[in-house]
Amino acid sequence: MAGGIGMGGAAPSLIRASLGRTGRWATGVAFVGGFISDILTPLAPFAAYIALVAAIAAVIIAIAIVLRLVLAAKALPALVFASTAAAVAGGVFAVQKQTNSQNGLVAGLVPAVAELQRSMGIVSAKVAKIEQTVTETQKTVETVKQSTDKVLQKTDEIASTQQQQTEQGAQTQKTVEAVKQTTDTLADTVAAGQQQQQAQAQKLQATTEQIAVSIDTIAKGFAALAAQGGVIAEPKRPDEFYHNARVYELSGDMLNARRSYLAFAGFDVDAIDPYTRFATLLRVQDGKAGAREVFGALADKGKALSIKLVHALQFEDAQRLQKLNAFVAANADFAPAYFLLSQEFSEDRLGFQALSDKRSEATALTKFLSYEKDGGLLKYFVDQTQLADWLDRSRSRLAALGDVLDAKRFAPTLTPMRSNQGWSMTISIPEPATGISWRMGDSGPFTETGFLALNDQTTGKPMPNPSFELPDSTAAGSIAIKYLEVSGRETGPFDIRFDPETALQQGNKQILDQFWTSWIAFDASGNRGLVYFSQMLSYRCAIKAVHYGLNGAALDKEIKMPPCDPKDPYAIPSEYQPYFKVADSVKSMSVQVTYTDGTQSPVREYKRQ
Structure with a gap:
C-alpha cells in the first residue's frame, strides 16, 4: 500500500521534472517544425503528416510506459516531445483547414514568405512537370514492359515449342529405339519360337516313338496274358486291365469289365481297339447317350486321340459324320480314323449305297491301307487280331467296289440319235436316279x-x-446333265460336248455296225440280177467309202455314194439308183466299209440264195 502511494506521488513530480527539462526545447522544436510545414503547405500537407506521426508515437510510448515495457524516467522525455509536436502540428493543420488557406497561415501574414512560396511554387511546378514526365516515363516503361513481356512470352512460347520439339525428338528417338528394341526382341522371340517349335517337334517325334514302343510293349504283354487266360488278381499295368476287361466281358461280368476299361483309359494309352470295344459295351448298357457322356468325360481329361475319335463315333448320323470329318481334318495322319470314316458310307450302314457313297468308302479304305506299309498301323492296336480284321474287311470291300473311283467310267453319257424330225438324246445314268434334268449351254435353268x-x-x-x-x-x-440319287442328293452337273455332225456320223455308224446283215440284198422283191444296198445308202453320213468283190475276188470295186445331206440325212436322192446289176454267175459278194472316222468294218460276206 505504501509502495503504491509512493508511486502515485512520485509520478507527478517526475512529469513536472520532464516538462521542465524537455518541454521548453520540445516546444521550440515543435513550433519551428510547424512553421516550416506551414511554409511547405503548397507542396504537401506536412503539418498533418507530422501531427499524425507524432500522435502515433506518443500513443505507443504511453502504452509502453503503462505496460512497463520501458522505464518511465527514460520514456517520459520522448513522450513529452511527441505529444508537444503532435499538438503544435495538429494545431497548425486545424487552423489551415478552418481558414481554408492553401498557402499556409504565415504566407497570408508575411509577404516575404509568400514570395518564397512562389519560388517554391516554381519548384513545385517543376516537380509537377517532373512528376508528369515521370508518369509518362512510367507509362512508357509499362508499355515497354508490356512489349517486353509479350516478347518474353513469345520467346517463352518459342522456347517451349523448341523444348517440346526437342522432347518430341527425344521421344521419337526413344520410340525408334523402342521399336528397334521391340523388333530385335520380336526377331529373337521368333527365332526362339522357331527353336522351341523345332524342339517341340523333336520332342513330339520322340514322344510318338516312345508311345509306339509303349503300345508295342502293351500289345506283347496283352498277347502273353491272352495265351495265359484267367483274370489278373491285382492288375497294375494297362495290358493287365485290358486283359481283365476282355475276360470279364466274355464271362458276362459287365460291371467289372466296365471298371477295368475305365482303369485302362486312366493310362491315356493312344490305342484304338480297347476304346471301340469299351464303347460297344457302354452302348449296350447305357445307350449311345450314356456312351457319349462317358467318352466325353474321358476326352476332356485325357490327351489320347483314340479317345477323342471314339467319342465322335457316339453321335447320331449326320452329326457323327461331321465330327469324323472334323477329326480327320485336324489329324490327317491318324490312320484308324479312315477305316472308321469308311464305315459311314458302307452298305451295312446305309442299306443302299449311291455311287458317291461307294466312292467315299473306297477313298477312305484306300487311305487306311496306305498306312499298312512298314507296320505303320501296329502302333494303334493293342490286340493285333483286331487290326487283322480291319485289314481283311478293307481289302474285301475294295475288291467288291472295283474301279468305282474311275470318274470317267461312272460319268453319265449322252447318245444322240438323228431322225427326220430332229435329235433324240438318250441319257445313261451310272446308278439308279429319282430325277434327271438337262441344260443346253453353260448357263440358264x-x-x-x-x-x-x-x-x-x-x-x-x-x-x-x-x-x-x-x-x-x-x-x-x-x-x-445332273440327277438325283436315291437319297435325294444332287449329283452333277456333268458337261457333255455335243457336235451334230460328229453325232450324226457316230449314230449312223452304230446302226450300220449293229445291222450289218442288211447292207446287201440279192434279187430283192423278185428283181433277179439286182443287188440292193439301200440300208448303207440311208446311213451314208457315216460312210467314207464302200469297197466290194464278187465270188471271193479282191475288193477292187467301189460303190459310189451321194454326199450326206445333214438337213435330210436319211433321204435317198430321186435320181440315184440304190442297186446295181450282177450276172447270174455271181454267187457271193464281199463288202468292207470305211467310215468317216477312219476306221474300217470287217469284211462282210453275203451269199446269193
Whole structure:
C-alpha cells in the first residue's frame, strides 16, 4: 500500500521534472517544425503528416510506459516531445483547414514568405512537370514492359515449342529405339519360337516313338496274358486291365469289365481297339447317350486321340459324320480314323449305297491301307487280331467296289440319235436316279426330263425319263446333265460336248455296225440280177467309202455314194439308183466299209440264195 502511494506521488513530480527539462526545447522544436510545414503547405500537407506521426508515437510510448515495457524516467522525455509536436502540428493543420488557406497561415501574414512560396511554387511546378514526365516515363516503361513481356512470352512460347520439339525428338528417338528394341526382341522371340517349335517337334517325334514302343510293349504283354487266360488278381499295368476287361466281358461280368476299361483309359494309352470295344459295351448298357457322356468325360481329361475319335463315333448320323470329318481334318495322319470314316458310307450302314457313297468308302479304305506299309498301323492296336480284321474287311470291300473311283467310267453319257424330225438324246445314268434334268449351254435353268409311266424296281419310285428332244437346227455346244440319287442328293452337273455332225456320223455308224446283215440284198422283191444296198445308202453320213468283190475276188470295186445331206440325212436322192446289176454267175459278194472316222468294218460276206 505504501509502495503504491509512493508511486502515485512520485509520478507527478517526475512529469513536472520532464516538462521542465524537455518541454521548453520540445516546444521550440515543435513550433519551428510547424512553421516550416506551414511554409511547405503548397507542396504537401506536412503539418498533418507530422501531427499524425507524432500522435502515433506518443500513443505507443504511453502504452509502453503503462505496460512497463520501458522505464518511465527514460520514456517520459520522448513522450513529452511527441505529444508537444503532435499538438503544435495538429494545431497548425486545424487552423489551415478552418481558414481554408492553401498557402499556409504565415504566407497570408508575411509577404516575404509568400514570395518564397512562389519560388517554391516554381519548384513545385517543376516537380509537377517532373512528376508528369515521370508518369509518362512510367507509362512508357509499362508499355515497354508490356512489349517486353509479350516478347518474353513469345520467346517463352518459342522456347517451349523448341523444348517440346526437342522432347518430341527425344521421344521419337526413344520410340525408334523402342521399336528397334521391340523388333530385335520380336526377331529373337521368333527365332526362339522357331527353336522351341523345332524342339517341340523333336520332342513330339520322340514322344510318338516312345508311345509306339509303349503300345508295342502293351500289345506283347496283352498277347502273353491272352495265351495265359484267367483274370489278373491285382492288375497294375494297362495290358493287365485290358486283359481283365476282355475276360470279364466274355464271362458276362459287365460291371467289372466296365471298371477295368475305365482303369485302362486312366493310362491315356493312344490305342484304338480297347476304346471301340469299351464303347460297344457302354452302348449296350447305357445307350449311345450314356456312351457319349462317358467318352466325353474321358476326352476332356485325357490327351489320347483314340479317345477323342471314339467319342465322335457316339453321335447320331449326320452329326457323327461331321465330327469324323472334323477329326480327320485336324489329324490327317491318324490312320484308324479312315477305316472308321469308311464305315459311314458302307452298305451295312446305309442299306443302299449311291455311287458317291461307294466312292467315299473306297477313298477312305484306300487311305487306311496306305498306312499298312512298314507296320505303320501296329502302333494303334493293342490286340493285333483286331487290326487283322480291319485289314481283311478293307481289302474285301475294295475288291467288291472295283474301279468305282474311275470318274470317267461312272460319268453319265449322252447318245444322240438323228431322225427326220430332229435329235433324240438318250441319257445313261451310272446308278439308279429319282430325277434327271438337262441344260443346253453353260448357263440358264435346267429342264427336267419328266417320268415314265412305270416305277423303278430298284428305288420303288417313278422312273425318270432318260431322254429328251432337240430340234435338227441345234448347233454344236455343251449339254449339262445332273440327277438325283436315291437319297435325294444332287449329283452333277456333268458337261457333255455335243457336235451334230460328229453325232450324226457316230449314230449312223452304230446302226450300220449293229445291222450289218442288211447292207446287201440279192434279187430283192423278185428283181433277179439286182443287188440292193439301200440300208448303207440311208446311213451314208457315216460312210467314207464302200469297197466290194464278187465270188471271193479282191475288193477292187467301189460303190459310189451321194454326199450326206445333214438337213435330210436319211433321204435317198430321186435320181440315184440304190442297186446295181450282177450276172447270174455271181454267187457271193464281199463288202468292207470305211467310215468317216477312219476306221474300217470287217469284211462282210453275203451269199446269193
